[in-house]
Amino acid sequence: MSLDRRFCVAPMMRYTDMHERFFLRLISKKAVLYTEMISTGALIHGNCDYQLDFNKEEHPVAVQFGGSSPQELSQCSIKAEKKGYDEINLNIGCPSERVQKGNFGVCLMLEPDLVAECASKMRNSVDIPVTIKCRTGVDDNDDYEFLKSFISTVKDSGVKTFIIHARKGILKGLSPRQNRNIPPLNYQKVYSIKDDFPELEIIINGGIKTISEAKNHLTYVDGVMLGRAAYDDPFMLSDIDSEIYSNTKVEISRKDLLTEYLNYVHLMTQKGYDPKIMLKHVFGLKKGEKDAKRFRVKVAEIMNSSSLVKNKDDLLSMV
Numbered sequence: 001m002s003l004d005r006r007f008c009v010a011p012m013m014r015y016t017d018m019h020e021r022f023f024l025r026l027i028s029k030k031a032v033l034y035t036e037m038i039s040t041g042a043l044i045h046g047n048c049d050y051q052l053d054f055n056k057e058e059h060p061v062a063v064q065f066g067g068s069s070p071q072e073l074s075q076c077s078i079k080a081e082k083k084g085y086d087e088i089n090l091n092i093g094c095p096s097e098r099v100q101k102g103n104f105g106v107c108l109m110l111e112p113d114l115v116a117e118c119a120s121k122m123r124n125s126v127d128i129p130v131t132i133k134c135r136t137g138v139d140d141n142d143d144y145e146f147l148k149s150f151i152s153t154v155k156d157s158g159v160k161t162f163i164i165h166a167r168k169g170i171l172k173g174l175s176p177r178q179n180r181n182i183p184p185l186n187y188q189k190v191y192s193i194k195d196d197f198p199e200l201e202i203i204i205n206g207g208i209k210t211i212s213e214a215k216n217h218l219t220y221v222d223g224v225m226l227g228r229a230a231y232d233d234p235f236m237l238s239d240i241d242s243e244i245y246s247n248t249k250v251e252i253s254r255k256d257l258l259t260e261y262l263n264y265v266h267l268m269t270q271k272g273y274d275p276k277i278m279l280k281h282v283f284g285l286k287k288g289e290k291d292a293k294r295f296r297v298k299v300a301e302i303m304n305s306s307s308l309v310k311n312k313d314d315l316l317s318m319v
């Protein structure tokens with residue numbers, strides 16, 4: 001499958017699990033979906049099948065790895081390709097202390113040769129694309145030349161696609177959440193990377209909230225990636241296939257969508273998955289509508305009750 005990354009939904013720990021991705025796929029057939037980050041250590045020493053599990057409906061779907069050992073990343077890439085993922089993304093953007101301790105995430109922007117070696121080993125192990133998600137810089141290494149030199153070194157490994165979160169990461173003193181809000185966005189740097197490396201596919205990320213903002217970015221770069229805005233307002237994805245990919249608009253109603261998703265939740269609950277974890281993804285379904293709050297309260301109520309079946313019709317009557 002060739003991937004059309006004009007619109008991507010960002011990897012988000014504890015959010016973009018297989019259930020969220022199934023839900024989003026009911027809304028957009030085209031958006032490229034990313035898993036939560038999986039560390040190579042967790043995959044190699046943990047339950048690999050469980051961590052890599054996904055629904056066949058989720059394609060196109062990319063798995064994101066965090067790690068810095070070329071051998072381990074290669075080993076994990078082989079497993080991911082066997083499982084059927086369409087892309088492997090390497091996380092060079094996470095600033096959390098835990099991730100820094102493992103020597104991966106954004107601190108690797110300071111070691112471009114190692115990133116290139118990891119990417120090269122991964123690419124040599126699989127046929128699916130290997131992509132990089134990074135930031136514009138790290139700590140005081142935040143001028144354009146630093147970013148350009150990082151991209152230039154890593155691209156020599158053969159990586160063709162870079163997803164760039166348009167703000168730098170700060171290693172000490174900011175939580176991951178603050179690191180997503182405090183360092184200022186600088187979209188121009190990402191546009192300049194596209195100008196300087198026209199042969200690369202450049203996806204811009206960070207602070208993009210609407211389809212019209214996404215379309216504006218697409219006049220400068222090849223794709224956009226949305227995280228929080230897509231999670232908080234999943235129904236916005238119902239315009240992506242027509243507005244971004246120029247497909248004929250297929251009308252879907254929130255009711256049909258929720259009906260289908262609740263059927264899925266029911267089925268997956270029988271297989272042993274926790275319904276609470278699956279239900280939280282529908283919180284934002286009515287975002288922007290006048291009874292959005294009432295809907296959220298109802299979802300929370302159902303999450304705390306023991307029976308989805310009993311409450312299903314109540315919830316459906318609200319959409």
Ligand SMILES: Cc1cc2nc3c(=O)[nH]c(=O)nc-3n(C[C@H](O)[C@H](O)[C@H](O)COP(=O)(O)O)c2cc1C
Nearest residue numbers: 010011012013036037091165206207208226227228
């Ligand atoms: C709750 C949460 C978890 C995240 N987890 C990851 C992750 O696992 N891997 C990653 O590369 N980025 C992660 N991110 C960062 C997002 O992928 C994205 O780069 C960031 O939120 C900026 O995009 P946005 O402004 O569209 O949300 C996370 C963000 C949030 C809000």
